[in-house]
Amino acid sequence: MTPSEGVGRGMESVLEMLESLLALGGMVLLRDTVEWEGRSLLKALIKKSALYGEQVHVLGCEVSEEEFREGFDSNINSRLVYHDLFRDPLNWSKTGEALPGGPLEALRALCRRTDPGPVTVALDSLSWLLLHLPCTTLCQALHALSRQDPCPGLHPEYVMLPSMHYISCPSPGKQVRVLGLLHEELHGPGPVRALSSLAQAEVTLSGALGQASAHILYRRPRQHPTHQTQRFSILPDFSLDLQGGPLLEPQPQPDPHTPPVDPTNHLTFNLRLSKKEREAKDSLTLPFQFSSEKQQALLRPGPGQATSHIFYEPDAYDDLDQEDPDDDLDI
């Protein structure tokens, strides 16, 4: 089954993850971390491409050819061409075995291949290339690599990027798929977003509780970007084992069966008033409110008012003067 047939069937069934990633064409960006490595997923995608009958070119910067081919059977290995940038990328040994021109020339040489048929190019890894090449050069090379345009003369991008070196356009009808592995922690947000803008699909690897999961962002042309999250594990022969079901949420959800707690239950004071209590409250005069009844009550001693006596025992030094000192006040 070719990828295009798979896309046609996609309306009825949920596409398997690798198929849907490969069906888009263009660039697929795999973002991994130290804890959740992405090379296994890259090899799983390569295996799937090879099973479709495509030829796979691998620009290998981080692992040796033997280590990369490990786990693939001979059928897949025969379709895999490994461009070795691991052994001597910077030409330190000067034996002439290194790829001429270094990493940039090796990348541009991939654009200039002339073999027919659909081709997958795997870059292991984009992080290595990003550490050794300027970001703009790398992005231009990737853009040229993943372009599927059959008519170079009329393409508007030649006008937009006048400083671009001459990079030959692939021959008409050629479909190139680019798989790039990027180690997220090594780069700042700028280069990562620049590479991500070139990608038609972006897979961010993470996981929880020992289970790897992939968060996939699809950027299909003329559609809104769509998200999908999928738990998976990679088997030793690099086929994918999808674990369905919802992702385990790390935070616990509140139980919907317990009713919300009413804070006004079981209080030691009364929050509500009965009608009689409300009337009594409204008719109460406040102690410092001076009304006319209160004035009269103060001026006249009331019937039940107790008289008070003052008992005075003078000391020897007290000056007993019967005169009232306030007599001379004229009120």
Place this chain on the structure above:
Amino acid sequence: MFPELNNLLNTTPDRAEQGKLTLLCDAKTDGSFLVHHFLSFYLKADYKVCFVALIQSFSHYNIVGQKLGVSLTAARERGQLVFLEGLKSAVDIFFRPQEEPHPLQFLREANTRNLQPLYEFVREALKPTDEEEAAWRCPVLLVDDLSVLLSLGLGAVAVLDFIHYCRATVCWERKGNIVALVHDSGDAEDEENDILLNGLSHQSHLILRAEGLATGFCKDVHGQLKILWRGPSQPTAPRDRSLTYQYKIQDKSVSFFAKGMSPAVL
């Protein structure tokens, strides 16, 4: 070597793995006990050891090695150990004629900011000679440590390229091992060190990370060791990939125990 650490890593000197890069890192504590462990481990395992020691002098490693049961002097004399004493060579380089290549050439030259001379030194040191072919099993490169190279003015990419070439020669071509120590600056926001640490972590098969306790210093528990096995997907259960233990360093050994199970606390 510390037998308890061997048990945790599931290795013995007889059946050590080959072609592996082991990354040692420490955060808020001193991880040099791991360097001493691997140095004595590989000497006892009859490996040919090339030790690029940039931090301490030869006598320091020798004294600690004697406590762990290996004599570095004897190993150097019988040709098992090639020792680059960074502290001494760094001074020597200024008193030699400039034409002679020196492993720490970058200290003298302003424009060549790569470690190719150091790589050539390592390659020469671990090159198999005929009479040694039968004597030593595999080569191993030990570096203590890589963060100091950043302090000496090299960029993270230069150090990563050096380890890349060492991996190609020592791990892949000669089926040997590499053990390197990198300090983790933690909150210090050292971008170059972070690139170096993360870049090496992605290339490593085994990461041993010694951390200080989050709660501060303690007399009975000196720190915490996190062990992370990386590599292609293994058929073993994912639970085995990462372990955490606490440790206490004693005079001649290090004891490891599960978190919270220190003998002083139980």
